[in-house]
Amino acid sequence: MSPAARRRLVLALPWAWMAVFFLVPFGIVLSIAFAEPSEGLPPYAPLLRWSGEATAVLQLNLANFQLLLEDPYYLDAYLRSLRVAAISATLCLLVGYPMALAIARAPAHRRNLLLMLVVLPFWTSFLLRVTAWIGILQDQGWLNGLLLALGLIAEPIPLLYTDAAMYIGITYCYLPFMVLPLYATLSKLDPSLLEAAEDLGARPWRAFLQVTLPLSLPGIVAGFLLVFIPAVGEFVIPELLGGPSAQLIGRVLWTEFFQNRDWPLASALAIVLLAALVAPIALFQWRAGR
Amino acid sequence: MRGRLAIALGLGFAFLYLPILLMVLFSFNDSRLVTSFTGFSLRWYAGLFGNEALMGALGLSLRIAALSATMATILGVLAGFALARFGRFRGRAGFGAVMAAPLVMPEVITGLSLLLLFVAMESAFGFPAGRGASTVAIAHATFGAAYVAVVVQSRLADFDLSLEEAAMDLGARPWKVFLVITLPLIAPGIAAGWMLAFTLSLDDLVIASFVSGPGASTLPMVIFSTVRLGLTPELYALATLLVVAVGLVLGLALRLVRPR
Numbered sequence: 001m002s003p004a005a006r007r008r009l010v011l012a013l014p015w016a017w018m019a020v021f022f023l024v025p026f027g028i029v030l031s032i033a034f035a036e037p038s039e040g041l042p043p044y045a046p047l048l049r050w051s052g053e054a055t056a057v058l059q060l061n062l063a064n065f066q067l068l069l070e071d072p073y074y075l076d077a078y079l080r081s082l083r084v085a086a087i088s089a090t091l092c093l094l095v096g097y098p099m100a101l102a103i104a105r106a107p108a109h110r111r112n113l114l115l116m117l118v119v120l121p122f123w124t125s126f127l128l129r130v131t132a133w134i135g136i137l138q139d140q141g142w143l144n145g146l147l148l149a150l151g152l153i154a155e156p157i158p159l160l161y162t163d164a165a166m167y168i169g170i171t172y173c174y175l176p177f178m179v180l181p182l183y184a185t186l187s188k189l190d191p192s193l194l195e196a197a198e199d200l201g202a203r204p205w206r207a208f209l210q211v212t213l214p215l216s217l218p219g220i221v222a223g224f225l226l227v228f229i230p231a232v233g234e235f236v237i238p239e240l241l242g243g244p245s246a247q248l249i250g251r252v253l254w255t256e257f258f259q260n261r262d263w264p265l266a267s268a269l270a271i272v273l274l275a276a277l278v279a280p281i282a283l284f285q286w287r288a289g290r
Numbered sequence: 291m292r293g294r295l296a297i298a299l300g301l302g303f304a305f306l307y308l309p310i311l312l313m314v315l316f317s318f319n320d321s322r323l324v325t326s327f328t329g330f331s332l333r334w335y336a337g338l339f340g341n342e343a344l345m346g347a348l349g350l351s352l353r354i355a356a357l358s359a360t361m362a363t364i365l366g367v368l369a370g371f372a373l374a375r376f377g378r379f380r381g382r383a384g385f386g387a388v389m390a391a392p393l394v395m396p397e398v399i400t401g402l403s404l405l406l407l408f409v410a411m412e413s414a415f416g417f418p419a420g421r422g423a424s425t426v427a428i429a430h431a432t433f434g435a436a437y438v439a440v441v442v443q444s445r446l447a448d449f450d451l452s453l454e455e456a457a458m459d460l461g462a463r464p465w466k467v468f469l470v471i472t473l474p475l476i477a478p479g480i481a482a483g484w485m486l487a488f489t490l491s492l493d494d495l496v497i498a499s500f501v502s503g504p505g506a507s508t509l510p511m512v513i514f515s516t517v518r519l520g521l522t523p524e525l526y527a528l529a530t531l532l533v534v535a536v537g538l539v540l541g542l543a544l545r546l547v548r549p550r
Contacts, residue, residue: 006464007376011385014369014435018388021432025403028410042409095305098298105295114299116540121306123536126493127510128529131517132309135316138521140323142312175306226394233396235496240517250398250496257402257500267406270399281394 026274033267034060044264064268074252074269078276081249084163084238085231088170089224092178095171096223100182101212104189111187118179130169130240137165137241166242170231177230178223185219186212229277249273310533317526334523338531341524343512351492351509354423358430359487365431366438366483371472373439374446392433393440401500404429408501421503429501430494434487441486445479446472485539 035044068074103114121129136142137159144156159165189212197207235250242248249269257266320329338344369389376382392400408418408425418425453475457467473480495510502508513525 102299
């Protein structure tokens with residue numbers, strides 16, 4: 001067997017699998033986004049219909065996209081999702097940056113252990129960790145109980161089903177995705193640069209702001225995107241911790257699909273969500289490629 | 291600076307671990323209420339093992355996770371090997387992008403698109419007939435493969451080609467080189483990739499909800515519908531057992547990896 005043939009053989013299985021189970025499905029979503037909803041199963045009308053004289057009629061229905069543009073409910077959900085994801089990614093950055101910096105500056109033999117401690121919760125169930133926050137934040141929960149016992153409040157304050165609860169949940173679950181890329185850049189920084197800054201009389205804060213922070217920018221961008229992108233489509237955390245007003249796009253898609261059984265509209269939502277996400281990824285690739 | 295950083299790290303770890311510790315502690319609480327600890331009890335563990343819906347779903351999820359992690363490992367090892375060892379082959383950029391895309395794809399989109407694929411395939415070829423464990427396993431294998439490929443590729447990048455080239459120079463055939471040299475080198479990476487794919491499959495709610503069918507509720511689907519009705523300490527017991535299992539597996543893995 002020639003080397004080229006061997007390579008084709010190795011590539012064939014993953015290529016074929018990803019083509020069938022990843023690329024083709026997007027084509028189907030795209031086509032159904034242009035279909036009309038109908039009764040029955042599957043609940044959409046086929047795009048190609050045979051008209052009387054043995055010719056196929058391709059009927060594209062733009063009503064789904066028109067609805068998404070015109071109904072402020074959907075537009076609001078998009079903008080809210082982008083805002084929530086951006087705020088969550090910023091919160092992860094604020095919590096994660098000092099952690100990543102502390103690990104990067106820890107003695108070498110301790111770094112792996114500390115990194116493992118950051119990743120460890122990720123190996124336990126995501127859903128059960130979100131559940132833990134329900135126990136902490138609900139009216140009869142641990143936090144309200146603590147505040148009552150300390151006499152700081154007279155009656156339980158509503159914490160669960162608020163935006164704050166949602167932000168805590170997203171920050172909690174996505175924190176490792178921020179810390180790991182930050183650590184990767186911070187641990188590669190040349191310590192002599194900081195020493196040089198200190199020798200030249202810079203105070204620690206100034207050395208941080210003018211040397212460490214700018215040099216860690218690639219890690220900040222990577223971590224921000226790793227949190228931002230999945231957070232835009234997040235369904236579970238807003239559903240379990242957020243209030244009824246936290247109608248994010250993942251939740252709206254879920255409702256259209258499972259409750260309203262409007263598959264074409266759900267597909268159109270998925271297409272627009274994907275388009276909204278491709279922009280920041282393309283920007284990142286372009287920046288990284290320069 | 292150093293002291294303040296250490297405090298920030300400690301607070302970060304407290305944020306990460308306090309909720310888990312509270313769950314472990316209150317899984318042994320006698321009271322149904324989660325506010326106050328009234329006494330030590332194992333009743334929630336008894337309740338957990340007596341909960342047929344949860345136990346059945348756990349069995350199904352473990353089977354799906356083992357099957358999908360194995361499929362993901364086969365696909366991911368081939369893909370990671372190609373990306374690390376084939377140099378600049380034709381279509382490399384496209385292949386790399388397709389293999390990495392499931393890592394960042396929002397779950398609702400992956401779930402919806404795979405469901406629509408399965409529905410279209412069923413009406414066109416009659417396969418898969420209905421949806422359930424097998425469609426969930428296919429879906430999980432697809433995103434699991436992306437994670438395994440990343441792990442295997444980075445593991446291979448740590449080794450230069452010299453060992454493989456030496457075997458070739460000594461006359462070993464390519465398949466033998468792969469089986470005797472490459473595979474043992476990346477075995478820890480393969481094991482880590484399999485465990486990652488297994489864990490992700492066991493944990494997935496959104497994709498499974500889309501592609502599963504009636505009668506095939508995975509563990510996260512059952513937990514999700516339970517949580518919506520209200521918290522029960524049985525879930526804390528489940529979380530505690532999971533933490534213990536993860537701790538045991540990781541401890542074992544570290545012991546195996548660490549050189550004596």
